[in-house]
Amino acid sequence: MKRIVFTLVAVIAVAGIAALTARASGRADGEATPGIKLPPGYRDWRLISVAHEAGSLNDLRAVLGNDAAIEAYRKEKLPFPDGTIIARLAWSYVPSEENNKAFGREQSFVAGAPTNVQLMVKDSKKYAATGGWGFAQFKDGKPADEAALKGCFSCHEPAKANDFVFTHYAH
Amino acid sequence: MKRIVFTLVAVIAVAGIAALTARASGRADGEATPGIKLPPGYRDWRLISVAHEAGSLNDLRAVLGNDAAIEAYRKEKLPFPDGTIIARLAWSYVPSEENNKAFGREQSFVAGAPTNVQLMVKDSKKYAATGGWGFAQFKDGKPADEAALKGCFSCHEPAKANDFVFTHYAH
Numbered sequence: 345m346k347r348i349v350f351t352l353v354a355v356i357a358v359a360g361i362a363a364l365t366a367r368a369s370g371r372a373d374g375e376a377t378p379g380i381k382l383p384p385g386y387r388d389w390r391l392i393s394v395a396h397e398a399g400s401l402n403d404l405r406a407v408l409g410n411d412a413a414i415e416a417y418r419k420e421k422l423p424f425p426d427g428t429i430i431a432r433l434a435w436s437y438v439p440s441e442e443n444n445k446a447f448g449r450e451q452s453f454v455a456g457a458p459t460n461v462q463l464m465v466k467d468s469k470k471y472a473a474t475g476g477w478g479f480a481q482f483k484d485g486k487p488a489d490e491a492a493l494k495g496c497f498s499c500h501e502p503a504k505a506n507d508f509v510f511t512h513y514a515h
Numbered sequence: 516m517k518r519i520v521f522t523l524v525a526v527i528a529v530a531g532i533a534a535l536t537a538r539a540s541g542r543a544d545g546e547a548t549p550g551i552k553l554p555p556g557y558r559d560w561r562l563i564s565v566a567h568e569a570g571s572l573n574d575l576r577a578v579l580g581n582d583a584a585i586e587a588y589r590k591e592k593l594p595f596p597d598g599t600i601i602a603r604l605a606w607s608y609v610p611s612e613e614n615n616k617a618f619g620r621e622q623s624f625v626a627g628a629p630t631n632v633q634l635m636v637k638d639s640k641k642y643a644a645t646g647g648w649g650f651a652q653f654k655d656g657k658p659a660d661e662a663a664l665k666g667c668f669s670c671h672e673p674a675k676a677n678d679f680v681f682t683h684y685a686h
Contacts, residue, residue, distance in 0.1 A: 387561075387562075388561050390558075390559050390561075391558075391562055391577055391579065393625065393626045394565045394575045394576070394577050394606070394625075394626050395575065395611075395614075395623065395624060395625045395626070396567050396575060396608070396623075396624040396625075397618075397622055397623055397624075398622040398623075398624065399618075399620055399622035401622065404565045404566065404567060405565070406562055406565050406577065406685075408562065433685075435564075435565070435685055437567070440566075440681075442673070442674070442681065443566075443681055445673060446670055446671075446673050446674070446681065447568075447570075449570055451568055451569040451570035451572065452566065452567075452568055452569075453566060453567040453568075453569065454564065454565075454566045454567075454682075454683070455564045455565050455566070455685040458685070458686060499617055500617075502613070502616060502617050503613070503617070510611075510613065510614055510617065511625075512625070514577075514604075514606055514626040514629070515629060
């Protein structure tokens with residue numbers, strides 16, 4: 345119960361801050377590039393799942409969620425509530441010589457240098473035009489420009505049945 | 516400061532419980548198979564890093580740490596203090612058709628069914644014979660038998676300079 349109350353308070357706080365920020369910057373609701381900030385402490389969030397994107401991305405990634413995200417995933421509750429933030433961290437996919445020696449074969453790939461961090465922020469009113477989600481990307485803590493975010497929602501549209509989220513919870 | 520106190524309390528509590536458990540089960544100090552239990556709430560621990568083991572393991576893995584582990588990693592402080600627990604979760608490495616469709620090419624691999632969970636538990640006295648680390652493995656929450664743990668320490672010995680831990684923190 346305490347946890348639910350805490351989560352509710354957190355969700356309300358996030359929503360409140362988001363609303364204030366939107367007002368202060370004079371941005372219109374449903375704007376494609378929402379000016380989302382990297383939330384402090386996101387590196388401490390709990391793990392949703394992991395993945396490897398091969399090809400030109402060639403990264404290892406961890407998907408973390410704030411409390412609202414984790415609660416929704418664990419309760420298998422869709423759509424995600426307002427206040428949900430999902431953070432995708434990625435690092436270059438590099439072979440580990442040290443691990444390969446221990447295993448006695450070439451098989452181990454680990455996280456190298458960080459590539460970028462992507463966020464999905466749920467606010468069903470503010471981001472109504474993009475399925476209720478705001479999208480953001482950061483490299484070395486700096487936000488990507490608007491052009492880089494144009495493709496986010498259209499790419500996520502095939503996952504509509506899962507509230508536009510591709511990542512499933514790793515049990 | 517509050518966090519340090521909390522961590523200290525947690526470390527002391529874990530050490531105390533471990534000592535009591537050892538006494539209750541009548542096991543000798545330094546025993547190779549320590550009878551370590553899966554700590555409640557380990558799935559909520561913070562992320563240390565991610566990896567992909569190809570070859571016969573063919574898994575995606577996340578390495579999580581309790582508060583003592585994360586503090587030590589972030590302060591780059593070796594050896595890890597007593598009370599440190601590092602948990603390696605792994606899932607089968609499976610292609611994601613859904614993601615590949617969105618990307619328009621075959622490149623996406625995600626976490627499938629869980630394979631097993633491995634733990635390293637630091638207690639420099641209890642596990643003195645194995646570099647201060649107790650090793651454990653769980654499948655579907657059930658501990659592996661002693662035979663499965665015989666190779667743990669010898670495999671970790673090459674990482675002696677890093678206090679027998681292979682995984683580096685993903686920044």
